[in-house]
Amino acid sequence: MAQAVSTQQRDAIEEQAVHKHLMRFGDAESLATPMWEQRGTTVSSIAAQLAMLWDPPGKLAEGGEAQVTEKGLPHARTSVLNLIVTVGHDEAADRVVRTMMGLGVRHPSRAIVLVPTQATEGDLLDARISTHCHDTPGDERERICYEEVVLTVRGEAASHLAGVVAPLLIHDLPTFVWWPGDPPLVSPIFEQLVEMGDRLIVDSSDFSDLLTGLRRLSNLRRRSGVGDLAWGRLAWWQELSAQFFDAPRFRRFLPNLSRLHIRYALAPATSDAAANDEDVAPGCAAPLVQALLYAGWIATRLGWKRARSVERLAGGRLRLLLEGRYEMVDLLIEPVETDEVKTGELTSVRLRAYGEAGAAEFIIDRSGDEATVATNADGMTAMLRRVTMDVPNEPELIAAQLTMDLVDPVYQDALRAAAILLGSAREAAA
Amino acid sequence: MATTTAPSRSSTEPDLQRGGERVAPSPNPLREGLRHERIPEPCTMVICGATGDLTERKLGPALYNLMLGGFLPPEFTVVGFARRELTNEQFSAHLLEGVNKYSRNKPAKASIWDSFARGIEYHRGDLDDPTAYAELGKRLDRIDRDRGTAGNRLFYLAVPPSLYPDIVQQLHDAGLAATGSARSSDAKRGWTRVIIEKPFGYDLASARTLNHAIGRVFDEDQVYRIDHYLGKETVQNLAVFRFGNGLFEPIWNRRYIDSVQITVAETVGVEGRGEFYDATGALRDIVQNHCLQLLAIFGMEPPVEVKAQDLRDEKLKVLRAVRPQTPEEVEQQVIRGQYVAGWVEGEKVHSYRDEPEVAPDSETETYVALKLSIDSWRWAGVPFYLRAGKALPSRVTEIAVQFKRAPLALFARAGVPTVDPNVLAIRVQPDEGILLRFGAKVPGQGLQIRTVNMDFRYGSSFAVDVPEAYETLLCDAMLGDPSLFTRNDEVERAWEILQPMLDAWASGDGGPLHFYGAGSWGPPAADELLERDGRVWRKP
Numbered sequence: 009m010a011q012a013v014s015t016q017q018r019d020a021i022e023e024q025a026v027h028k029h030l031m032r033f034g035d036a037e038s039l040a041t042p043m044w045e046q047r048g049t050t051v052s053s054i055a056a057q058l059a060m061l062w063d064p065p066g067k068l069a070e071g072g073e074a075q076v077t078e079k080g081l082p083h084a085r086t087s088v089l090n091l092i093v094t095v096g097h098d099e100a101a102d103r104v105v106r107t108m109m110g111l112g113v114r115h116p117s118r119a120i121v122l123v124p125t126q127a128t129e130g131d132l133l134d135a136r137i138s139t140h141c142h143d144t145p146g147d148e149r150e151r152i153c154y155e156e157v158v159l160t161v162r163g164e165a166a167s168h169l170a171g172v173v174a175p176l177l178i179h180d181l182p183t184f185v186w187w188p189g190d191p192p193l194v195s196p197i198f199e200q201l202v203e204m205g206d207r208l209i210v211d212s213s214d215f216s217d218l219l220t221g222l223r224r225l226s227n228l229r230r231r232s233g234v235g236d237l238a239w240g241r242l243a244w245w246q247e248l249s250a251q252f253f254d255a256p257r258f259r260r261f262l263p264n265l266s267r268l269h270i271r272y273a274l275a276p277a278t279s280d281a282a283a284n285d286e287d288v289a290p291g292c293a294a295p296l297v298q299a300l301l302y303a304g305w306i307a308t309r310l311g312w313k314r315a316r317s318v319e320r321l322a323g324g325r326l327r328l329l330l331e332g333r334y335e336m337v338d339l340l341i342e343p344v345e346t347d348e349v350k351t352g353e354l355t356s357v358r359l360r361a362y363g364e365a366g367a368a369e370f371i372i373d374r375s376g377d378e379a380t381v382a383t384n385a386d387g388m389t390a391m392l393r394r395v396t397m398d399v400p401n402e403p404e405l406i407a408a409q410l411t412m413d414l415v416d417p418v419y420q421d422a423l424r425a426a427a428i429l430l431g432s433a434r435e436a437a438a
Numbered sequence: 439m440a441t442t443t444a445p446s447r448s449s450t451e452p453d454l455q456r457g458g459e460r461v462a463p464s465p466n467p468l469r470e471g472l473r474h475e476r477i478p479e480p481c482t483m484v485i486c487g488a489t490g491d492l493t494e495r496k497l498g499p500a501l502y503n504l505m506l507g508g509f510l511p512p513e514f515t516v517v518g519f520a521r522r523e524l525t526n527e528q529f530s531a532h533l534l535e536g537v538n539k540y541s542r543n544k545p546a547k548a549s550i551w552d553s554f555a556r557g558i559e560y561h562r563g564d565l566d567d568p569t570a571y572a573e574l575g576k577r578l579d580r581i582d583r584d585r586g587t588a589g590n591r592l593f594y595l596a597v598p599p600s601l602y603p604d605i606v607q608q609l610h611d612a613g614l615a616a617t618g619s620a621r622s623s624d625a626k627r628g629w630t631r632v633i634i635e636k637p638f639g640y641d642l643a644s645a646r647t648l649n650h651a652i653g654r655v656f657d658e659d660q661v662y663r664i665d666h667y668l669g670k671e672t673v674q675n676l677a678v679f680r681f682g683n684g685l686f687e688p689i690w691n692r693r694y695i696d697s698v699q700i701t702v703a704e705t706v707g708v709e710g711r712g713e714f715y716d717a718t719g720a721l722r723d724i725v726q727n728h729c730l731q732l733l734a735i736f737g738m739e740p741p742v743e744v745k746a747q748d749l750r751d752e753k754l755k756v757l758r759a760v761r762p763q764t765p766e767e768v769e770q771q772v773i774r775g776q777y778v779a780g781w782v783e784g785e786k787v788h789s790y791r792d793e794p795e796v797a798p799d800s801e802t803e804t805y806v807a808l809k810l811s812i813d814s815w816r817w818a819g820v821p822f823y824l825r826a827g828k829a830l831p832s833r834v835t836e837i838a839v840q841f842k843r844a845p846l847a848l849f850a851r852a853g854v855p856t857v858d859p860n861v862l863a864i865r866v867q868p869d870e871g872i873l874l875r876f877g878a879k880v881p882g883q884g885l886q887i888r889t890v891n892m893d894f895r896y897g898s899s900f901a902v903d904v905p906e907a908y909e910t911l912l913c914d915a916m917l918g919d920p921s922l923f924t925r926n927d928e929v930e931r932a933w934e935i936l937q938p939m940l941d942a943w944a945s946g947d948g949g950p951l952h953f954y955g956a957g958s959w960g961p962p963a964a965d966e967l968l969e970r971d972g973r974v975w976r977k978p
Contacts, residue, residue: 418471
């Protein structure tokens with residue numbers, strides 16, 4: 009009994025901590041309507057509150073007549089999408105709030121933040137509705153507002169989140185489901201919410217079990233798109249890599265690539281841990297994932313076919329032999345200790361090819377926020393230049409996810425290939 | 439540790455490709471699916487007249503934003519070409535100042551600007567001096583070698599139109615135009631394109647002369663005539679709105695549409711451009727390009743493909759179907775006005791004739807309202823009312839479609855004799871968006887019908903920053919896509935439509951110049967133009 013009480017107390021403290029984070033407002037935000045809060049409420053009460061949220065304040069005073077003018081709304085609003093966010097714990101709540109505030113005017117029309125708790129004490133459903141407004145920058149100032157509904161769902165209802173959320177969505181709009189942290193990929197709750205959404209957003213860098221996670225993601229039903237923040241962080245690397253081959257004179261090397269060497273960052277303090285446990289590093293549960301997705305991207309874009317392990321995955325390093333179009337391709341992924349770059353981020357990519365006129369190498373080397381881009385081809389170094397690596401922060405990554413097409417076939421291909429590469433690398437060398 | 443849950447695989451050498459070999463059709467397979475599936479080839483943009491207002495306000499910020507968004511190739515280089523004595527660094531600082539003042543993303547991010555600034559140069563020279571062009575040629579060759587710009591050049595003529603013929607001739611004489619046989623014989627040289635700003639001519643004859651002068655040097659597919667209205671999202675969305683939705687196209691014709699109003703209203707006066715404006719007037723400044731382009735896109739038939747040639751062919755067909763007016767029709771259907779002192783947005787505005795550099799007895803119109811007919815199967819009998827003016831109450835550009843009334847006044851017996859006709863307003867600026875106006879019953883006992891608006895706005899609907907028109911257009915010119923630029927035959931046809939008005943006014947037959955108070959919606963004669971047809975202007 010004493011044990012049960014202390015668990016409940018712990019749950020209550022955790023819940024309070026989550027809410028403390030979720031109550032925050034950004035400096036640039038303002039409340040457009042009074043905050044509405046109700047404990048022990050029902051879904052239908054929340055839906056009714058949402059429906060009258062933007063009624064003009066003078067409506068009743070004017071004897072019930074509609075106050076509609078050309079620009080009669082209290083703010084500009086056209087609904088384009090719903091966002092469902094699931095927040096499991098204190099840390100995730102903080103991350104979600106910081107990200108949402110960072111979205112500013114790029115925010116979705118309606119965000120529903122779910123806080124499921126296992127606590128059996130207390131009401132089944134608490135709700136808080138707030139409206140956040142931002143003024144757009146520039147001369148044509150416009151006020152853009154969005155609604156945020158925070159739902160705390162307890163007890164049995166926490167196992168049926170879809171039923172709670174469905175009536176609160178704006179009808180007939182795309183629904184994005186963002187699950188920050190390490191989602192319970194095989195739980196029925198996850199399944200329900202993915203089923204409800206049109207696009208799932210995760211960060212595979214946070215997966216505690218990377219191989220299972222990648223396989224599960226690549227096997228989600230086809231209708232639903234998947235967005236991965238780890239993939240979003242690769243955008244600059246992909247752009248710089250593609251730029252090498254925009255020039256026709258270098259494009260001819262693409263079918264003849266014979267070596268792909270990727271290095272990624274590990275914080276020095278965690279390198280021992282990484283040697284012992286290949287997937288775990290503080291702050292980034294799966295530091296290998298960006299390198300794997302990058303390799304999967306190159307492999308699928310260039311039509312590489314089969315993977316055979318040369319060096320079993322150990323210490324975060326792996327080596328595979330792939331079948332390229334004309335050459336066998338040696339793929340090497342290895343960590344480098346550095347604190348200049350965040351754990352898991354790439355630090356260098358080298359692509360090597362043999363052409364008619366000899367070997368060519370395409371190099372991107374990152375150091376801090378800068379990268380050196382170089383091409384060694386036909387016996388001379390060309391295009392040696394330094395570029396700033398513009399690493400997007402989480403709000404930028406989420407904002408980009410919200411504007412993408414629901415399904416990204418290039419990512420899906422890379423994801424599937426990454427899972428195969430990781431699976432192969434875990435096997436003993438042939 | 440995770441490995442225990444990994445399901446076993448049937449093969450030790452799994453196939454990475456789903457459904458057999460899939461090699462991307464794109465020329466660079468790594469571009470497929472990236473944020474920018476196409477970015478321009480490495481190139482140099484030369485701004486002739488680079489120290490002017492346009493560069494500081496529009497071109498510099500547009501290029502910076504393109505760079506910021508990753509739309510420009512790393513080799514991209516910009517060369518400012520003008521008379522003023524400046525160093526590369528000073529010109530770069532001048533551009534940076536413009537970005538920090540006028541860019542939609544400001545201030546400039548130091549890291550991005552540093553990358554961009556490495557590709558900024560300044561070429562001092564007189565625009566009428568052949569040696570300046572010869573030196574420019576040498577500089578461009580050096581840039582091609584140093585920065586890998588592969589001989590691709592975009593010349594932007596940010597100068598008064600009177601200088602266009604001379605500059606293009608100088609470019610030709612210095613061997614910088616790369617046209618005709620030079621293009622085909624020297625394929626390694628890359629492409630050369632030229633962007634020119636409106637106004638394209640002063641009247642039909644001068645437009646023909648200008649087109650001829652440019653055409654002598656450049657092939658038409660090298661010439662990009664910029665009308666920045668075409669770079670605006672709403673204008674591009676007009677085609678999507680019409681041809682991407684099943685709902686609107688079936689009613690986009692004379693059977694359902696009563697009339698169309700195109701408004702380009704400005705609150706400002708001539709703002710220090712008195713000399714230019716007094717020689718130009720609203721008809722040439724706004725109607726010839728913006729209004730007629732909006733009309734053409736609004737009224738065109740679906741193109742066979744969304745490609746430059748098809749789009750421009752369809753636009754031209756609309757312009758060709760616009761019936762030129764007789765002198766009598768000009769007098770009745772074209773109203774010109776000039777503002778006198780008044781108040782706009784709470785500020786006192788002087789009479790047009792009191793503006794600096796404006797003749798005290800100026801007859802130049804600062805306002806024009808006109809009615810056009812399109813003799814096509816789709817639009818026969820539908821009047822198109824166009825108006826453009828300065829010192830009007832609000833700044834707005836829109837196309838408003840007024841639909842025909844319901845065929846029967848069904849609610850007349852209940853005391854509602856008529857319901858206002860439906861209006862679909864396509865706003866180009868500000869607040870780019872689309873608005874639909876329809877009648878709805880006021881809740882409660884009895885029958886009362888009110889007009890309500892459904893309002894869609896770009897800015898607040900999509901979680902993205904809307905690019906400035908110049909960003910879209912510069913990027914398109916570098917990509918070689920002229921869809922949003924005006925072709926020579928479109929320009930000439932637009933002048934053919936306006937020439938009878940210019941002639942009538944010049945000969946004194948075109949009706950009087952009306953006066954209107956600054957801050958009003960134009961002269962009463964413009965209202966009468968619509969009242970005669972039983973209609974009224976929208977007050978947007």
